[in-house]
Amino acid sequence: MGVRVSRGTMMSVLQIHRSEKDILQSRAAEIQREIQQGERKIFSEVLDLSSGDLHGGGIKPITFVRQVLAACSYPALLEDQSLPSDVRQRAEDLLRECAGGSVGSYSESSGMAKVRECVCEFISRRDGGVSSSPDNIFISTGSQTALMKLLTVLIRPEHSCRTGVLVPEPGYATFRLALQAQQAAVIPYQLCEDQGWTLQIQELRRALQSATHICTPAAIYICNPGNPTGHVQSRTSIEEVIRFAAEEKLFILADEVYQDCVFADEADFVSYKKVLSEMESPISSTVELASFHSASKGFMGECGLRGGYVELVNVDPAVQRYIRTLFSTRSCPPVPGQIAIQLMVDPPKPGDPSFPAFTEEVQSIRDVVCRNVRLIQEVCRELPGVRCQPLKAGFFVYPRLQIPPKAIKWAKEHQMKADMLYCMRLLEEEGLHVRPGCEYGQAEDTYHIRLFVGTRADTMEAALRRLKTFHTRFLEDFS
Amino acid sequence: MGVRVSRGTMMSVLQIHRSEKDILQSRAAEIQREIQQGERKIFSEVLDLSSGDLHGGGIKPITFVRQVLAACSYPALLEDQSLPSDVRQRAEDLLRECAGGSVGSYSESSGMAKVRECVCEFISRRDGGVSSSPDNIFISTGSQTALMKLLTVLIRPEHSCRTGVLVPEPGYATFRLALQAQQAAVIPYQLCEDQGWTLQIQELRRALQSATHICTPAAIYICNPGNPTGHVQSRTSIEEVIRFAAEEKLFILADEVYQDCVFADEADFVSYKKVLSEMESPISSTVELASFHSASKGFMGECGLRGGYVELVNVDPAVQRYIRTLFSTRSCPPVPGQIAIQLMVDPPKPGDPSFPAFTEEVQSIRDVVCRNVRLIQEVCRELPGVRCQPLKAGFFVYPRLQIPPKAIKWAKEHQMKADMLYCMRLLEEEGLHVRPGCEYGQAEDTYHIRLFVGTRADTMEAALRRLKTFHTRFLEDFS
Known part of the structure; x- marks a missing residue:
């Protein structure tokens, strides 16, 4: 046919x-x-x-997360005294943000306002006070979906010269595939295995140089902490990448979904946003950055609920409006995944009944x-x-x-x-x-x-x- | 930047x-x-x-659905005797299908095998015994996502002549938009308001005629029962559309998400698949059809969980493999949405404890x-x-x-x-x-x-x- x-x-x-x-x-x-x-x-x-x-x-799911999800799904459980009071309170608070008090209602297409606010508070806390606005947060059906939407904006398939994206090797296979599927050129840069899979700035320069006349480089994709390499970038390395992106006018796609999974004592996760915000002007206010996070990849491990988010930093307002429109054309992200994100960014605090078990x-x-x-x-x-x-x-x-x-x-x-x-x-x-x-x-x-x-x-x-x-x-x- | x-x-x-x-x-x-x-x-x-x-x-969510969801989220509830036994049994059966017994695990990218099997049984029951295979079912993050993936396959943006899709007027706005965004040509056909918004075959011919030299028509999109019009197509009308699609070599995209919401006594929903299967050869075995359904739009109304599916009929095996690949590049559909689909297609039966309340x-x-x-x-x-x-x-x-x-x-x-x-x-x-x-x-x-x-x-x-x-x-x- x-x-x-x-x-x-x-x-x-x-x-x-x-x-x-x-x-x-x-x-x-x-x-x-x-x-x-x-x-x-x-x-x-x-x-x-x-x-x-x-x-x-x-690995067993975290009880607090599942109790809140259960109470949100079946609000009769709000009366169940065997559930900790903070679980019931959290579920009530979340349901108040849902139209008709139901997780079965559509939310805003960029995610529930309350969840986006909590994400911002988490980011500010994580980054030592750097401000964050809910207008720059887009909740998505897993972080990959958000990344794919960003690619749609960055890649210009109608141009005579293909859009190029710098991509680490080794790196997450699906991402390279998605780039190729969208007719973009993959510009591979090698992580340095002998030095613990570190990212070397001269290698980025070599990779970009190799792409001359082949494509128009538009973005650099970073996975930090790394999959499959398990490395963590130092602050200095991040600064170098940002400076490089500024010089070469590249959009930074920072896949930071493993940020809560650092287990070496000598390594610390520092976000691209934090480093960027502490750099000198005009770099701090002009380098465009998208940072991704997910409820799948932390110790919560809630892959099946499909909850992720992206924060946009310094993105041109017209482009950001366009991204908002892209998100708005496809209904809303799954509400259980949004709840998982909220619980990830706002876990029980000392004094809360669920805190010790959590x-x-x-x-x-x-x-x-x-x-x-x-x-x-x-x-x-x-x-x-x-x-x-x-x-x-x-x-x-x-x-x-x-x-x-x-x-x-x-x-x-x-x-x-x-x-x-x-x-x-x-x-x-x-x-x-x-x-x-x-x-x-x-x-x-x-x-x-x-x-x-x-x-x-x-x-x-x-x-x-x-x-x-x-x-x-x-x-x-x-x- | x-x-x-x-x-x-x-x-x-x-x-x-x-x-x-x-x-x-x-x-x-x-x-x-x-x-x-x-x-x-x-x-x-x-x-x-x-x-x-x-x-x-x-409108309140349906208790059975939410009890099963709650028990799947928080399996400690499987021991809760206040939940009906069929709820606990269903949750146990579903959890057995999840890796590690958790809704937080990834499922197959086309959806859990068990859910796809239940969808097939539902379709066969609905269509009076017409067979259906789990290999032709793709669960998705809402039916719209599946529809968009199908468009990616149907639309050939690199062709000199744009791909055309016949689209009803009035019709669901987002769909027209998605077509335009993918550089496809919208070929509008008018539903006949004075005759209860029926679809007139001569109008389809007129619309197609009008597209000559403008684009290459590849598909016809149907919404039955209709949004926003609330009409229901008769079997005869569906036959006419299928014959038209056969003559003009068009792929049929049948949006049937309102199939459970027929409330006029004199109207009956008949699926495109059933009508197609009962037509003469070679039409019955060659006209390509994708039928969409959703957990959002029935009386279950679980929009926020994001669960939908598409069934492919007579689709070229190479194309179907490609569609499978498209689904496989983006993780899995949300598991709570998949559960909603399973409950929609296999509701409580007479004799089950939850049946009367349901x-x-x-x-x-x-x-x-x-x-x-x-x-x-x-x-x-x-x-x-x-x-x-x-x-x-x-x-x-x-x-x-x-x-x-x-x-x-x-x-x-x-x-x-x-x-x-x-x-x-x-x-x-x-x-x-x-x-x-x-x-x-x-x-x-x-x-x-x-x-x-x-x-x-x-x-x-x-x-x-x-x-x-x-x-x-x-x-x-x-x-």
């Missing part, structure tokens, strides 16, 4: 990625089904360290994650040919693998990246699902795997046992 | 709409604030009949809406210069206004549509917020207003009193 897929490039880009992703993902699902159907394997279930999903990893739960999730990270790093040190940079933050580790030449050759002959081969066999032989570095971008002839760190302790221990057994055998097989 | 808004047309289109919408919406909010700050008006609050939001209109609640919402519709139609008959087609379904009435020439002249002098003038003054003088026909498209020199019918009975009575008072005065003022 009438429809033919139009965007050739887009389709092939998406399908290549999809098919690679599919091999692992669908095979993992298949193996799990085989086990359920009684097929005997040396493992009793597939362990999944492939995606950044705390609850999927067996604090304890968050701390115990932190403890589990920190222990997992320690265990993974120990295993990486133990295993021959595996090297892992010190991990400071985020949800992932990204160790480098020295893959035997015979394995590289075998993979090449089978039109496969060598780290994909590693991941496929790890899944097949040990039932452990991790992601290959080829999905995130890596320096030529280097290989990595990405492992999620946010699982229950016993899951992680079992996963690492499988990894060790497999790795040793893999090296032997290809020696 | 670096960003300039690029898409001239897009921006102006969106801004024109936005500014019109803003005038009413922001003025409504302003008036409400003025009242709260103690300003004296002849009304004590703004009554809002502007958007299709049941809970916002004071049935009673749904019936009482139906009763209120039917009474509201009757009241509105009575008032329309009473008021001079107002004429309303018999209303059969949906959430809105769309009466036609004969606006006095003096008012039309005054509006023209103030660069305003006459029905916008009417709505502005109605809001200003009586605190009643309704939408002007100019937002939905209307035949030249005709004027309409759109009123939401899903409010509490007392709200509707008050609203209609205000409308009567105002209308009489408006006619006098401009006589």
Whole structure:
């Protein structure tokens, strides 16, 4: 009939990625089904360290969050004296902001005013008093949706010269894909693995230089703390990036969704907004910045509710009106996700009935994650040919693998990246699902795997046992 | 700095709409604030009949839905014996489908397998046994999101000749806007007001003819039951449209979100899929169809949870793979919205503990809406210069206004549509917020207003009193 897929490039880009992703993902699902159907394997279930999903990893949701959500969903619970009084109070306060007192009503398209105000207070608190206005906050169906909307504004597909965006390697695969799908040019800059995945300003200059005559650079995308690298940018590094953006007239897209997940003692998260606000004029008042955050990626881990936000700083008023319009054409973000954001930015305070349990739960999730990270790093040190940079933050580790030449050759002959081969066999032989570095971008002839760190302790221990057994055998097989 | 808004047309289109919408919406909010700050008006609050939001209109959410949502959010409630056993059972069944047993986990990007299976069973039941496959179902963040994704596939912006989409007038404004934003050509077809807003096949032919040499028509968008018109298409009319689509090689986008809101005795909803499946070959196996449904628009009215789905029928496998990829690049739809969809398609059955209360609640919402519709139609008959087609379904009435020439002249002098003038003054003088026909498209020199019918009975009575008072005065003022 009438429809033919139009965007050739887009389709092939998406399908290549999809098919690679599919091999692992669908095979993992298949193996799990085989086990359920009684097929005997040396493992009793597939362990999944492939995606950044705390609850999927067996970490329990935070009670306060879920109690408030339950009371908002079913307000009869406001009378339930077994729920802490601050839970009931919070739910009442939130419902007062919903039309008809129901989470089933539409909210403003940029999110409930009250939630945006609380986000601003959180940002000001976080940044030592830097002011923030609810008019600059847009709540979204997860931070990625907000990022995609911003891209729509930044990318000019009708120009003869394509819009370019500086993107870290390694970096979040879906973002590169989205850029390509929107006909933008990806300008990759390499994070420096040997120096703990730091961002080097001379590398940004090299990358930009390489794009001359190929595209019109319009923005730089930063992920700090980093996925999949787990690095945290220093204040000096952030200042350098901002200065670079000012010189080159680039819009800064700062993906800061892992800001609450810093676990190295010597690392501190400093926001781009804070650093920008403390720089000299005119930089502080002209460099355009969008900072993203999410209820999915903190220790709350509420991915399924889909709540994120973006704060715009120094954005041209006409452009900001346009962004508002973009948000307004598609109904509102999910109200449960908005509630998750509100609870994330305004958690129980000392003295509140829920404070002790809340604090304890968050701390115990932190403890589990920190222990997992320690265990993974120990295993990486133990295993021959595996090297892992010190991990400071985020949800992932990204160790480098020295893959035997015979394995590289075998993979090449089978039109496969060598780290994909590693991941496929790890899944097949040990039932452990991790992601290959080829999905995130890596320096030529280097290989990595990405492992999620946010699982229950016993899951992680079992996963690492499988990894060790497999790795040793893999090296032997290809020696 | 670096960003300039690029898409001239897009921006102006969106801004024109936005500014019109803003005038009413922001003025409504302003008036409400003025009242709260103690300003004296002849009304004590703004009554809002502007958007299709049941809970916002004071209709209570359905208890079964909210109990299941609460138990899914806070599984400790599974032990709460005060919740009906089928509520607890349902929540348990749903949580079993969530990774880690949490609604906070990511689901498959096209939605939870179990939810898609239940959607299929619902469709088969609705359509008298026609088969439906979970692989053809995509759950989305509201039906509009799914519709927008489909547009991305249908519209070929890089072609020299723009893609055209047939769109009803009057029709849902955001959809026309989205088409224009994506550089597609809107091919308007007029619904026949004098015959109860029916869709006339000769009008489709005229519209398509008018598009020759202007664009390449690729799809026809249908809203059945209609927004804002409240009409329901007959089986014969649907057959005609399908035959037309087959001849002209058009993809059918069937927006069927009001399928559960038919309240006229003589009208029945028949789905495009059912009619298509019962037509002769090769039509039945080749005409491409996407049918949309939503948890927002039935009597459940859960807009804020953002749950919708699309079913694809006869879509080319390569195109469908591409659509799957499009859905897979953006995480998953919100899990609470997915739960709402599951509860919508699989409500309590006779014998279930929640069945009596559920049935009673749904019936009482139906009763209120039917009474509201009757009241509105009575008032329309009473008021001079107002004429309303018999209303059969949906959430809105769309009466036609004969606006006095003096008012039309005054509006023209103030660069305003006459029905916008009417709505502005109605809001200003009586605190009643309704939408002007100019937002939905209307035949030249005709004027309409759109009123939401899903409010509490007392709200509707008050609203209609205000409308009567105002209308009489408006006619006098401009006589």
